[in-house]
Amino acid sequence: MKSSFRILFLVLGIIALMREAFFGLPIIGDLYVLSTAWAPIGTSLIIYGLMIAAMLADQYGRSKELLWVPIVGIVFSLISFVPIVAMILHWVMTFIMIYFIIRVMSFPKQVGNTHVYYGGDTDKTVNRRYE
Incomplete structure (x- = not known):
């Protein structure tokens, strides 16, 4: 991932x-x-929409593996008009977002067009592209 x-x-x-x-x-x-007046639901939809657009634009990365996260966020945002149900859905989405951030941090770095560097070691390179 770049x-x-x-x-x-x-x-x-x-x-x-x-x-x-x-x-x-x-x-x-x-x-x-x-x-x-439920305006934060609209901004949540915008944030998750931006995440989907960025994931689809990332042509070399492995971010498409996590495409389900913003889709679940959009579905939960649309369901969260009921106050008690919304609270539980926000708790679930909080843990999903923690998982999302950990997964994004664990993706290998991509430098240039073909080299992927794992961690801080420069001697461990893989000469291939993620598509």
């Missing part, structure tokens, strides 16, 4: 993680969402 896509996925993932963790708080998250 570093620009890794940074983009990490930034979007951390933003989504913080949002899901805040909205999962039992009273505070519910009051915030209700006071803004």
